[in-house]
Amino acid sequence: MSGISKQQMDECAKLTIAAEDAHQAMPQLIHTFPDLTFEEAYAIQDIRTKLRVEQGFNAIGYKMGLTSKAKQQMLGRTEPTYGRLFNYMPLDENEPLEFKNHIQPKVETEIAFVMKDSLRGQDIDIDTVLKATDYIVASLEIIDSRYIDFKFSSQDGIADNISASRIKLGNKKISPYDTDLAELGIKININGTDIATGKGSAVLDHPANAVIMLVKMLHREGKFLEAGQIVMTGAVTAAYKLSVGDNVTATFDTLGKLTLAVV
Ligand code: OOG
Ligand code: MG
Numbered sequence: 001m002s003g004i005s006k007q008q009m010d011e012c013a014k015l016t017i018a019a020e021d022a023h024q025a026m027p028q029l030i031h032t033f034p035d036l037t038f039e040e041a042y043a044i045q046d047i048r049t050k051l052r053v054e055q056g057f058n059a060i061g062y063k064m065g066l067t068s069k070a071k072q073q074m075l076g077r078t079e080p081t082y083g084r085l086f087n088y089m090p091l092d093e094n095e096p097l098e099f100k101n102h103i104q105p106k107v108e109t110e111i112a113f114v115m116k117d118s119l120r121g122q123d124i125d126i127d128t129v130l131k132a133t134d135y136i137v138a139s140l141e142i143i144d145s146r147y148i149d150f151k152f153s154s155q156d157g158i159a160d161n162i163s164a165s166r167i168k169l170g171n172k173k174i175s176p177y178d179t180d181l182a183e184l185g186i187k188i189n190i191n192g193t194d195i196a197t198g199k200g201s202a203v204l205d206h207p208a209n210a211v212i213m214l215v216k217m218l219h220r221e222g223k224f225l226e227a228g229q230i231v232m233t234g235a236v237t238a239a240y241k242l243s244v245g246d247n248v249t250a251t252f253d254t255l256g257k258l259t260l261a262v263v
Contacts, residue, residue, distance in 0.1 A: 002035035009040065013047035016160045019146035025103050026146055030153045041158035042221065048161055049084050060230055061085040063141065064210040065162040067234030068202040071108075074238050077154055080204075082214050083162035085230055091168045096261040097142055097242065105144045105165060105242045107260065108235035109186045109250045111200055111207045112139040112169055113176070115231065119215045120224030129208040129215075130176040134228075138170035138186075138255035140248065141232055143239055167232060172256040182206045185253040186236050190246055198236035207233040 004012075012029050019026040029044075030036055049059060065071065065081045072078045091097065097105060116134035144165035147156055157163065182201040187194060200207050210233035215225050225231070242248075246262040 002033055002037055002040060004033050004036060004040055008033070009044050010047055012044045012159055013051055016146050017048060017051055019103070020144075020165075023101060023103050025148040028147050028152050028156045029159055030156050036155045036159075038155060038158065041155040044159035045083065045161055048159070052084075052086055057086040057088055059084050060087050060089075061232070062214055062225070062229065063162065063164055063232035064214055064234040065157070067204050067210045067213070068198075068236055070196075070198065070202065070238040071235045079154060080210070080213055080234070081154065081158050081162050082217060083158075083164045085164060085167065085232065089164065089167050091166050091260070093168075093171060095168075096263040097166060099242070099244045099262055102142070102144045102165060103146065104150055105142050105262075106150075106239035107188075107242055107248050108141045108143060108239045109188050109198070109237050109252075110139045110141050110232050110235055111181060111184065111203065112137050112167075113207070113211055113231045113233065114173075115225060115227055115229050118224055118227045119211070121219055122216055124212055124215055126206060126208040126212070129211045133176045135173035136176050136179075136181065136255070137173055138250065138252035138258050139232060140168040140250055140258050140260055141235065142166040142242070142260075167230075168258055168260060169230070170252070170256050170258050174254060176208070179254045181208065184255070187251045188237050188240070189249045189251070190240060195240060196237040200236065202236045203233050210234050
């Protein structure tokens with residue numbers, strides 16, 4: 001324990017929410033609380049979730065972070081983390097990203113799972129995850145760190161809901177048994193230039209491993225993954241900075257195309 005009080009944790013949670021809502025970057029929490037532990041950081045995230053629910057938002061799922069080499073190299077660390085998704089995050093198919101409502105948005109390509117059954121415990125494998133999955137969709141994640149210059153420690157990131165900001169889900173739903181998710185190829189093009197390619201195996205060898213990791217992390221905290229929840233399994237490619245006027249097209253094998261205009 002770093003000695004941070006419950007009241008200080010409440011204040012940290014309120015600060016990252018205020019920064020998100022005002023689109024105004026803030027200093028890292030670690031500057032004030034240099035010994036902040038991972039446990040305390042998740043406790044701040046939990047308070048943040050409670051505050052969002054009190055504001056009337058629903059928690060609709062989870063996002064995994066740092067599940068691919070591309071993202072681990074970007075942030076210089078290898079420990080996967082999770083954050084919460086809320087019902088203010090999904091963008092409709094043709095809905096643009098309004099830059100003025102963000103601080104420093106970046107876009108990622110991800111494979112998303114939607115669960116039909118709950119999952120809990122330590123004893124789950126890829127098969128258990130696929131059986132509990134309703135469908136798989138293509139997705140874009142827009143991350144937007146609330147910290148100045150997108151610089152933060154792991155603990156800061158966790159307390160800030162690991163930069164969660166918006167998601168866009170594809171409307172082509174497939175059964176997890178209808179395609180080899182490890183071999184599923186993804187290409188991202190920004191303003192007419194192909195920026196990167198990747199495939200599902202970039203995420204912990206198979207994106208279902210990100211769901212397994214999430215369920216195990218939740219279990220250690222006495223929680224579980226509920227039926228109906230969405231799980232973003234983490235960026236296959238790196239995250240790319242967005243500016244006004246950008247047009248993003250992500251092409252997923254089997255799952256179709258997603259586009260995002262930044263206005
Ligand atoms: C943390 C969020 C990472 C992913 O897909 O790896 C993430 C960040 O890079 O700000 O969403
Ligand atoms: Mg992500």
